[in-house]
Amino acid sequence: MRFLIMFILSVHLFADFDTTIRIEKDVDKRSKVVVLDESVGIAPHISGKFFDLLIKDLKISGNFISDKIHYSSSDTTLELNNKEYIIKYRLSLSSGASLNLSLLKISSKEIVFSKEYNIPSFNKYPFLAHQAVSDINDALHYQPISWINRYIIFSRYSGSKQSQIVLADYSMTYQKVLISGGLNLFPKWADKNQRNIYYTSYSTLRPTLYKLNIYSGSRKVIASSEGMIVCSDVSRDESKILVTMAPNGQADIYELDTLSGLKKRITTFSGIDVNGNYSDNESSIVYVSNPLGYANIYKKPINGSGVSQIVFHGRNNNSCDTSGNNIVYSSRESSAKYSKNRFNIYLASSSGTRPLTTTGTNQFPKFSPNGKVVLYVKSRGGSSSIGYINLVSKKTLTFPLYGKKIQSIDW
Amino acid sequence: MRLTILTIVLILSLSSCDKKSKVSPSNVRNSTETVTINDGGVTGSSSASYNNNHDNGVDGSSSGFKSIYFEFGRYDISPDMDKRMNNNSFIAKNKSKIKLEGNCDEFGTDEYNFALGLKRANAVKNSLVSKGVNPETIVLRSLGESSPLCQNTTDECYAKNRRVDFHIVK
Numbered sequence: 001m002r003f004l005i006m007f008i009l010s011v012h013l014f015a016d017f018d019t020t021i022r023i024e025k026d027v028d029k030r031s032k033v034v035v036l037d038e039s040v041g042i043a044p045h046i047s048g049k050f051f052d053l054l055i056k057d058l059k060i061s062g063n064f065i066s067d068k069i070h071y072s073s074s075d076t077t078l079e080l081n082n083k084e085y086i087i088k089y090r091l092s093l094s095s096g097a098s099l100n101l102s103l104l105k106i107s108s109k110e111i112v113f114s115k116e117y118n119i120p121s122f123n124k125y126p127f128l129a130h131q132a133v134s135d136i137n138d139a140l141h142y143q144p145i146s147w148i149n150r151y152i153i154f155s156r157y158s159g160s161k162q163s164q165i166v167l168a169d170y171s172m173t174y175q176k177v178l179i180s181g182g183l184n185l186f187p188k189w190a191d192k193n194q195r196n197i198y199y200t201s202y203s204t205l206r207p208t209l210y211k212l213n214i215y216s217g218s219r220k221v222i223a224s225s226e227g228m229i230v231c232s233d234v235s236r237d238e239s240k241i242l243v244t245m246a247p248n249g250q251a252d253i254y255e256l257d258t259l260s261g262l263k264k265r266i267t268t269f270s271g272i273d274v275n276g277n278y279s280d281n282e283s284s285i286v287y288v289s290n291p292l293g294y295a296n297i298y299k300k301p302i303n304g305s306g307v308s309q310i311v312f313h314g315r316n317n318n319s320c321d322t323s324g325n326n327i328v329y330s331s332r333e334s335s336a337k338y339s340k341n342r343f344n345i346y347l348a349s350s351s352g353t354r355p356l357t358t359t360g361t362n363q364f365p366k367f368s369p370n371g372k373v374v375l376y377v378k379s380r381g382g383s384s385s386i387g388y389i390n391l392v393s394k395k396t397l398t399f400p401l402y403g404k405k406i407q408s409i410d411w
Numbered sequence: 412m413r414l415t416i417l418t419i420v421l422i423l424s425l426s427s428c429d430k431k432s433k434v435s436p437s438n439v440r441n442s443t444e445t446v447t448i449n450d451g452g453v454t455g456s457s458s459a460s461y462n463n464n465h466d467n468g469v470d471g472s473s474s475g476f477k478s479i480y481f482e483f484g485r486y487d488i489s490p491d492m493d494k495r496m497n498n499n500s501f502i503a504k505n506k507s508k509i510k511l512e513g514n515c516d517e518f519g520t521d522e523y524n525f526a527l528g529l530k531r532a533n534a535v536k537n538s539l540v541s542k543g544v545n546p547e548t549i550v551l552r553s554l555g556e557s558s559p560l561c562q563n564t565t566d567e568c569y570a571k572n573r574r575v576d577f578h579i580v581k
Contacts, residue, residue, distance in 0.1 A: 157557060160557070160558050160559065161554065161557055161558050163557065183554075183557055185521075185555075185557070186521065186522070202552075202554075205510070205550055205552070205580065207552065207553075226550065226551050226552075227513075227529040227532065227533075227551045227552060227553050228525045228526065228528075228529050228552075228553045230522050230525065232522065244522060244525075244526065246526075246529055246551075249529065249532070249533040249536065249551050250533065251525075251526035251529050251530070271530075272523065272526040272527060272530060273526075274522045274523050274525075274526045275522045275523065288522075288523055294484070295523050316484075318520050318523040319520040319521070319522070319523065330520065363520050364520065364521075405517075407521055407557070408521045408522075
């Protein structure tokens, strides 16, 4: 009798917990490739770096499984068992950099794709790898990964009250200092084509927000504010920006019309309101505020007053980014004030909230323009790296960051 | 029609220049057949147009002022800073322009830290005004974590970076 009661109770308890059993079969649709380097006369360290870039680009796409052996044309045998494609390439570094690359289908010996690329600056050779892998990906009709061709813009500290604004490829292999001298911070792409940036200059007593054309060098003052001014997001049509500024010593989020110069105050809380990001088809903002005494993620309509708390965990959630209605944010999960802090990146979407990282200190989360990949900066054991998480394929990739501390980053 | 002809002429003129496709590293979505672009090789520079010198070398403030220190994550002035505030307000009353620079330790991220530094500077300004200093003589700036006094990984060191510095604007 006791057994019967226990049985009925158990059935009742677990009935609501999982009423259906879902069987999923994971079919791997990735293409299996082997990469053959036919370059001649390339210094080994460049040759190795370029091969690594190709392999990493293939990996983060989520659409390829590549052999990690660096085959060269002198290798007499290639391990082709279970492989579908060979990627053959020849890198040349005379008069800039050029790449001749083709994709061959092993079963049919058909050339699926072939192209020659050229770039006038030797230092930009990483972009050859990125563009080629992006093209191969398109040739096989996978979801586009054009984000790997984009520039990253970031600021890094170079001393007390000194910083640099740097242009880089997504792997940080190519880097070029755009602005140095003094304190120049918070670079943010001003347009989809990556021709202009917003950034904050501290060269005068009032921090000033500039828009800089990185090709012509022309620069325009957008606004200035006592205390601080930061551009945190740009509207889709690029005519409006969200800025944190403090005309009266109080940091709040404003929407600024860059054509008319008109500004609208969106937040009015007497504490800290920063890091505004457009949401809900640009009718709302998601931002960081501290009404509960610690930084957390909130949302409010641009033309309304209701504020809603978005995140209900973590001890300090002090940066966020949006893509459509998805939100990524960093969350401090340990109680330590200082160095033993653990920050993780979370994704909040209509299907719930899930962690994207589980170890180390992970901050500066940023969506790719298509919202499919998240960039972040990871610090662990005294070293830092830039990380990418492909939300579709779940593939992750990190590249080491050497030296100076990153202040802000955008792509 | 005119647009089509223009496009064809443009394509022909580009292809006659160089038969290799050129990579435009900036966000080329659909095609690599584009003219290679400038890489944004603009090197701007800027220099401070005011005196930034921390001339006493002790706590980040200059001209006899004493920096005001804060607890982790806070922007209220603690009672143990009263003596320093009294000293600072006495000096500030005789100055035509002073600058308050809010600073943070390295924890937290960029923008939040800048706002936190500003809240600290604003708290100090309000305290000065309550002690009779003309608010028109005070300028605020936040430096976030960009101006650390100490870079060791100790609690004492982090505490030195959570401060507001005072300087005379020349």
